Amino acid sequence: xxxxxxxxxxxxxxxxxxxxxxxxxxxxxxxxxxxxxxxxxxxxxxxxxxxxxxxxxxxxxxxxxxxxxxxxxxxxxxxxxxxxxxxxxxxxxxxxxxxxxxxxxxxxxxxxxxxxxxxxxxxxxxxxxxxxxxxxxxxxxxxxxxxxxxxxxxxxxxxxxxxxx
Ligand code: OFO
Numbered sequence: 001x002x003x004x005x006x007x008x009x010x011x012x013x014x015x016x017x018x019x020x021x022x023x024x025x026x027x028x029x030x031x032x033x034x035x036x037x038x039x040x041x042x043x044x045x046x047x048x049x050x051x052x053x054x055x056x057x058x059x060x061x062x063x064x065x066x067x068x069x070x071x072x073x074x075x076x077x078x079x080x081x082x083x084x085x086x087x088x089x090x091x092x093x094x095x096x097x098x099x100x101x102x103x104x105x106x107x108x109x110x111x112x113x114x115x116x117x118x119x120x121x122x123x124x125x126x127x128x129x130x131x132x133x134x135x136x137x138x139x140x141x142x143x144x145x146x147x148x149x150x151x152x153x154x155x156x157x158x159x160x161x162x163x164x165x
Contacts, residue, residue, distance in 0.1 A: 039155055
């Protein structure tokens, strides 16, 4: 069983992962709207991945013989000034998630909750990968700027990658 505090924090993280999923779906819609289908598919894949993170916590809460409580998911932004702007927001969202995961780890340590501490290690590693991934795309779109040909090449590259699918 989880403590009341730990359960509340894990339920909040489920909501946050679902909000990230919805944010990336909003970005997929934005990219689709400006005809960057590869970017759009990549973001839609990432949206699914975030939903998977929420479900990973969902399953853990039930394994611990507690129950999940769902809350409203924030309406995401659906337009950005440019791909650079969108990826800047995505990286900020990942950095925010990293902070939340680290706060959960600290809470698990404080409560001597060894099982939750062990469970969270997957997320700690995942966040390092995610920040690196989003930052690498951000740096590329920054370099590309308004160069249409290069943007099309990156669109093709992202569309062909299996990320998130
Ligand atoms: Fe679940 O935040 Fe990205 O990874």
